[in-house]
Amino acid sequence: MKVIIQQRLVRLRQEMAKSGLDALYISGTDPHQSEYLPDYWQVREFISGFNGSAGFLMITKDAAALWTDSRYFLQATDQLAGTGIDLMKLRVEGTPSPAEWVGNLLPAQSLIGTDAACLSIAQFKTLKQSLASNDQKLTDCGDLMKTIWENRPPLPLDPIFEHDTKYTGRTRLEKIELIRQQTKAAKAQATLLTALDDIAWTFNLRGCDISYNPVFLSFALITETTISLYIDGEKVLPGLNQKLVSEGISVKEYAAIYEDLALLSGKILIDPDRTNQALLEAISPDASISYQLSIPTILKATKTDHELEMIKLAMRKDGIALVKFLYWLSKTVGTEEINEYDVLLKLDEFRATQDGFKGASFYSIVGYNGNGAIVHRSVTKETAAPIKAEGILLIDSGGQYLEGTTDITRTIALGKVGTLAKEDYTLVLKGTIGLAEVKFPANTPGANIDLAARQALWQTGRNYGHGTGHGIGFFLNVHEGPMSIRQEYNNRVIEPGMVISDEPAFYREGQYGIRTENVIACREWITTDYGRFLQFETLTLCPIDTRLIERKLLSESEINWLNDYHHRCYDELSPFVNDEEKEFLKQTTAAI
Template sequence: MNELIVSRLAGLRREMEKSGVRAWYVSGTDPHQSEYLPQYWQARKYLTGFTGSAGQVVVTATRAALWTDSRYFLQAEEQLAGTGIQLMKLRIAGTPTPAEWLGAVLEPSALVGTDACCMSVNQYKTFQADLQKCHLQLSDTGDLLASCWTERQPLPSIPIFEHELPFAGKCRQEKFQQVRDELRECRADGLLITALDDLAWVLNLRGQDVDFNPVFVGYGMITPEEALLFVDPVKVPEALSTKLASDSVRMLPYLAVFEVLRAFRGTLLVDPDRTNQALLGCLNPDVEVQFQLSVPARLKALKSETELKYIRETMRKDGVAMVEFLFWLDQAIGKETVTEYDIALKLSSFRSLQEGYRGDSFFPIVGYNENGAIVHRSVTRETASELKPDGMLLFDSGGQYVTGTTDITRTISLSEPTNQQRFDFTIVLKGMINLTLAKFPAGTKGCNLDVLARFFMWQNGMNYGHGTCHGIGYFLNVHEGPMSIRQEYNEYSIEPGMVLSNEPAFYREGKYGLRTENMMVCVPREITDFGTFYGFETLTLCPLDLKLIDVDLLTETEIEWINAYHQWCFDELSPLLEPDKQAFLKRLTTSL
């Protein structure tokens, strides 16, 4: 039995009884709807021990359950063992929703509590409606953990720093003007900014409050007359404070956002997926709210030519680091002790040698043999497996540079691969190439493109349970919206300037995992009598493992693409490498 988790659940249950609720719901996020959280808001991890980046928790007086997706099924099973918490597998037939599960275990009209600060407007509304269908009521209890989480860490007070020109692309005033143009078009009097990456982007500021994401805790508001920044003042160095003031940015304490919203009159633009219910609830009834996608979210998704120029520069830096890592690995395997954890540290180490590096964009995901089938495995020094010159290695990693954010996955064979391994790898690779070569009309949604990556797998009765592409920020979050390419419908079309991952995959549980990921940018292709067409340009520079490719499964077009890609990698990276690494890269990029 995991006595620590059992004790924490008991503490929450005591607070639930005081509040008069029969259950408490944890959305798994923070007041800014973040994916990765400061320690202060990691309630899911505190209550369950589960360290994945996605999941919801429900606790009743006698039971508890955690919902998460297929990326984390194996990890969750391991981490929930001994806690008494039931694992609920999202998107699997027969799995009840949290509301349905509560409807089955609670009496009619029972109160279900939650912290409205940690639920978006849309999430709160949907969950409330779902509970009503199950004859239950939703109650905003505030943060029940405030009293029982005694070792809770405070919010970070690390200083904010400026993302300076020319790297930022546009100055603050230019970005403010873009937002104000939108306000004028919408006839609105203010824009509320709640997502941390939106705030960082529009103010050309960065922070270190969240591991791997260069953001800081705060809110913002832009009106036709001024820009407001709600942040702990201790986090803003004096020189930066002076610069912000000169750009007409007025600073107020972090929680003063509630006071300002209570006093606000007029029309306010609010993103219902990024704004928490507690903020909406404090608005005066006379305020007209226009719900729409956050203006900064839409603007920052369309990378400028300046940003793309620096992203391409960043890809060369990251590519050099990857080749140096592969060279080290080639020399080390079978000659010294190397664990999965060592791989994670080495990936970071080689990136740290590159100019402008500011840390990893996420902790490297490293899976040797059967561990590669754990999609988002979080390896530690204690749980790491030792690598042998035999089997398969999957590593997914990325870096944060002042000139961009990277995300790359490669799967390599540490010995002669089996026919099955080569077949599986090549089928995944065909999907990645198929999507890379796509040409599609303006207005195309991500779900319309997703089949291109899965087509060859589906023809062979294979599939993977996660999305194919996510947006990637510019020295910001490695997962960025609003666009995506996945089976689920997303109303935002794929447009030029959007930078996305391209990562089809396949996992054989208990054996190995395969994932090949490049970054790409949507670009214009042509205008015909039938409309405007777009396509993708690959950004990532790193060779593929030729040993794992079954050439007999490839078309001439696919072979040409691989050869051209490898020649491009060699041409771009070899001038930046030492002679021994150049020779190594030449071997890795031999034509098929």
């Protein structure tokens, strides 16, 4: 594979030379700024061999570098070895930005190309300004992969389908009316939707264009009098097409968005972080542009009471499947030969027995012992390590159900573990409980409560490099914005109805990884003379392994939280498992 990557780089550099480029910036995303991509847009992986979900490249005629975050440092080190591409570690002191890196290598007046259709307006502006400080220029060179990627996968054509209102609670026309109201309040006449999950949520439609994310390639334009959905016509079956048209929704070809934008007048709302630069350049000069966060991004992040009830059903289904899986694991490890990949397949098998299951919400992370320290390990049949009745197993997985999306991590003892591992595990658990129990004033950003998850680790000089919490979609993307809980500041506040992961962690390279993740929902708590206060409700239902706990490190209130949580897990899950599984569940949820 290393030789193949080297050959691809040679061909790419030849195309760069033909276009007069001194360097090429590859954003690693698609025209919708997606985290997970259709195979057609897997440009970063094709040209570098790195298949993590985050990263970008800068390539000159003599050098190449890939930037990614701490989740992928170990993986990227391995996958880039021998390719001629250097790893740049994001958010690590001393790591240059792409503009700084290329500024150190190339002289003034150098021309750096990028595909403007795969770079957001905000990213394009930032990169252009950064390069200008080097007296270098950024230009749109289009998609150079068209000429060098032989047998490139086609764009997907699988049919889309409706997400029934018995799950969504609101019709698409009701959602569109909410968007129109907020557009009018912003004194605008139109809003452009480009993020795939925004569009899927707005139109109560789902698809399978991207693995694990039930979305479909499309754009949408909502004006005062028209509703247009831009999508390959083959993906809309006749019956659904007729229904959409009867509701006043025009179904147009995917690329027609560029033609319609050229005809616009009045003010249009654009999200600069989710709209690509090529779309911006297509907008008519007669139109005025107002930049703001996409309206459906906020609407879908704040779940309604109906959506929350549906999500709880999804969590129960997921919990049932996980109890069955954990029981199987307890009976199998040490008696049969199994490996990490067998575990991944078994997880999907148990989830598939639940009604409404539509597949995994991401590629399950399964790491035994030292592999657990590879934060986003993507195990394959070929790379799977055998699992023995000793050590620690980390499993991060999730499911897509018609009722909602799940994301859960459990760290499991497969035999005796040392005192240090128990201490690490318990400190992480204290963080999971700490965030679940935190109370905070309304209008608080996630960065301001991140300490609740990290404090126990920090008090002992420990830390983890990734975020603590990300938003989770409603039968949509497992990673959903705009809010987050992490050390880096994000000014989007945590609001009632938001569903977020709670996943503190700790990793010892080469030994094990520890992460205990639940999904939590923000709820109203109390109002006092000092304002409104909020709290979290834990939605995930699955036992937390108590064999790894160093009990003396837990406070009485933390022990009570854990015992109460396990009591609820048993009450809600035991009616749906068989007698052997019920006894196993009783043991794993016993009070400590």
